[in-house]
Amino acid sequence: MSSSLTDGREAPTLHWSQIHGWFRWRDLQEEAAATFAAGSTFVEVGCYLGRSLCSLAEVVSAADREFTVVGVDYCRGSGPEGTAARDAHAATVAEGDGTLAGQLHRNVIACGYADRVHLVVSPSPAAATLFADGSLAWLHLDARHEYDSVLADIDGWLPKVAPGGWLSGDDYDEQWWPGVVAAVRDRVPDAEECSTGQWRWVKPKSA
Numbered sequence: 001m002s003s004s005l006t007d008g009r010e011a012p013t014l015h016w017s018q019i020h021g022w023f024r025w026r027d028l029q030e031e032a033a034a035t036f037a038a039g040s041t042f043v044e045v046g047c048y049l050g051r052s053l054c055s056l057a058e059v060v061s062a063a064d065r066e067f068t069v070v071g072v073d074y075c076r077g078s079g080p081e082g083t084a085a086r087d088a089h090a091a092t093v094a095e096g097d098g099t100l101a102g103q104l105h106r107n108v109i110a111c112g113y114a115d116r117v118h119l120v121v122s123p124s125p126a127a128a129t130l131f132a133d134g135s136l137a138w139l140h141l142d143a144r145h146e147y148d149s150v151l152a153d154i155d156g157w158l159p160k161v162a163p164g165g166w167l168s169g170d171d172y173d174e175q176w177w178p179g180v181v182a183a184v185r186d187r188v189p190d191a192e193e194c195s196t197g198q199w200r201w202v203k204p205k206s207a
């Protein structure tokens with residue numbers, strides 16, 4: 001039997017730390033919630049089963065200001081990628097008959113964030129067109145890690161980041177993810193390494 005919170009919502013039955021995934025930038029999430037103004041929008045591209053996304057929802061829920069949290073994923077997995085050419089999402093996608101959207105959404109609901117997190121099931125660069133230029137405080141990339149994909153992600157999302165906002169991403173690692181490092185160096189050469197294996201570019205306040 002499920003229990004209800006005093007406002008009528010179902011009590012969470014899952015914590016983000018129990019969701020399978022590859023998340024290690026909690027410190028950036030906490031820094032974003034401490035840095036950006038109330039009403040800011042944070043977008044995470046590449047959610048898989050929601051580990052990092054539900055952590056972000058937890059962080060903003062604990063903040064003293066309201067933020068909008070959006071997760072973008074086309075829910076078909078990234079395919080073989082990186083130096084090891086590993087397809088890490090294939091089994092999960094196959095279990096969902098070609099999509100992991102159902103499991104991602106179930107996890108968001110089970111963590112108690114159904115009303116806080118907006119899920120956009122879409123290819124990454126196409127999803128970027130849904131947002132106004134300069135409208136995002138933070139855009140974090142963790143989708144496909146091959147050079148052309150990261151380049152397309154950066155090109156699509158960079159204009160959407162507000163002056164002073166962050167464009168960042170996971171797996172800044174020359175050995176395992178050379179495509180990420182090369183695309184970041186080619187497009188945003190003044191990006192810096194931060195957190196654990198992350199890169200971050202801060203958009204100049206005046207262009």
Ligand SMILES: C[S@@+](CC[C@H](N)C(=O)[O-])C[C@H]1O[C@@H](n2cnc3c(N)ncnc32)[C@H](O)[C@@H]1O
Pocket residue numbers: 020021022023045046047048049050051052053072073074075076077078089122123124125142143144149
């Ligand atoms: C490394 S996983 C994300 C891991 C997640 N951030 C976590 O906390 O574990 C990458 C995800 O990106 C998605 N993805 C890959 N290419 C994409 C694209 N072009 N557009 C949207 N999503 C994409 C895959 O479906 C996959 O779920």
